[in-house]
Amino acid sequence: MSADGIYNKEVSMITDRFYLFALIALVLILGFLSYRILRPFLSPIAWAIVLSTVFYPLFALATKYIKWRSVASLITLGIILLIILGPFSYLTYLLIKELRALTDYLEAERIKALQDLLQHPSIKPIFDKLLSLFNITEAELNKAIADNISRFGKEVFGRIMEGVANIVTSSLNFVFMAFSIFFFLRDGPEFLSKARDYMPFSEEQKDRLVKRIRDIVISTIYGGVAVSIAQGTIAGIAFFILGISTPVVWGLATSIASFIPLIGASAVWVPAVIYLFIKGAVVKGIALAIVGIFGISLIDNVLKPIIIGGRTKMPILVIFFSILGGIKLFGLIGLIMGPLVLALFVSVIEIFRSVEGGQNA
Numbered sequence: 265m266s267a268d269g270i271y272n273k274e275v276s277m278i279t280d281r282f283y284l285f286a287l288i289a290l291v292l293i294l295g296f297l298s299y300r301i302l303r304p305f306l307s308p309i310a311w312a313i314v315l316s317t318v319f320y321p322l323f324a325l326a327t328k329y330i331k332w333r334s335v336a337s338l339i340t341l342g343i344i345l346l347i348i349l350g351p352f353s354y355l356t357y358l359l360i361k362e363l364r365a366l367t368d369y370l371e372a373e374r375i376k377a378l379q380d381l382l383q384h385p386s387i388k389p390i391f392d393k394l395l396s397l398f399n400i401t402e403a404e405l406n407k408a409i410a411d412n413i414s415r416f417g418k419e420v421f422g423r424i425m426e427g428v429a430n431i432v433t434s435s436l437n438f439v440f441m442a443f444s445i446f447f448f449l450r451d452g453p454e455f456l457s458k459a460r461d462y463m464p465f466s467e468e469q470k471d472r473l474v475k476r477i478r479d480i481v482i483s484t485i486y487g488g489v490a491v492s493i494a495q496g497t498i499a500g501i502a503f504f505i506l507g508i509s510t511p512v513v514w515g516l517a518t519s520i521a522s523f524i525p526l527i528g529a530s531a532v533w534v535p536a537v538i539y540l541f542i543k544g545a546v547v548k549g550i551a552l553a554i555v556g557i558f559g560i561s562l563i564d565n566v567l568k569p570i571i572i573g574g575r576t577k578m579p580i581l582v583i584f585f586s587i588l589g590g591i592k593l594f595g596l597i598g599l600i601m602g603p604l605v606l607a608l609f610v611s612v613i614e615i616f617r618s619v620e621g622g623q624n625a
Contacts, residue, residue: 308437310597312444316452317485319344323449337450341442358512469615476611484604487568492522492599494563495529502555506548508536522564523599525584529560582606 302309319340326336448455463470500515508514514532521531533556540549583603590602 305437305440307595307597308441309444310594310601312441312448314485314489314597314600315344315441316445316448317481318489320449320452333450337446340449341446344445345442355512465615473611473615477608480604480607480611484600484607488523488600488603491564491568492519494567495519495522495560498555498559498563499529499533502533502552502559503536506552508548518560520596520599523587525581525587528564530556533560 322343323336323340326339327333330336330339460470460474463473465473496515496519499518500511503511503514514536518529518532521527522529524531533552537549537553537556540546540552586602586606587599588602590598590600590605592598594601
């Protein structure tokens, strides 16, 4: 090859490399700007994705009888809104009412029940050793516990009321969510098809990634949400029948706790059983233990394996931190979006590993 040919080849390689770096920089800049544009709407979009996925089987059933996808999407959206604005709104009202009552109780009673619990004969020796270990008096500890729990109750109630009071933002987010649900349902297959075409992978790798995404969605959304709702409902009903105060609050706490790895819903009902036994309500404690073992926790061991089957599972530690990070980034919807996003990231990394392995082979 002549000197001019070598020179032209080197210039061409430098030019191609420059265009590649320029393209990467342009993609990163535009991606960052796109994120900044969409960031105010991440929460309603995330809720729309989850609700669209949960109710897509209903939309698919509607399309069998309705020719126009827009009409089927509108009907499905109407059903979703009825569920949200009907029972969910009433449960939200009960939740706020019970949180206010719980806050007032903590403020008025100064956690007298907790103080009585610490004086129980089976707990008093341990309690005295702890006081001696930390070199504090019982009066100082009682005051600290009362102040902090009362402050916590006020803060939780204040945050919820602050969110409810911000009607304008909440209403706009609700409208954006409903708007997104309509288009996610109607144009979902077309959107996914275009997203598949944009993936810089081979057809085999695309099929593997699509299957992984499907498994993750079923595991995270259907498995997690179905189990959460079922456990929270059973727990709320059980607390109500047993006459335990604020059953809606405890039902919601059980639903949220069901996403916690290893512990799950038992983080709520087991302490409640222990408290009932210590207070002398043995019959109620036994009844709640039976419901907890053969009802609330059994659902997690029966319903979730049926839904998830042999699909993709992530390590428990990864799930735990993805849930915490998801809540911090997305809010409550992060219980679902956190593990979902992290699992997708792991899937893409695995594809790149397989590609690199194929090239090095």
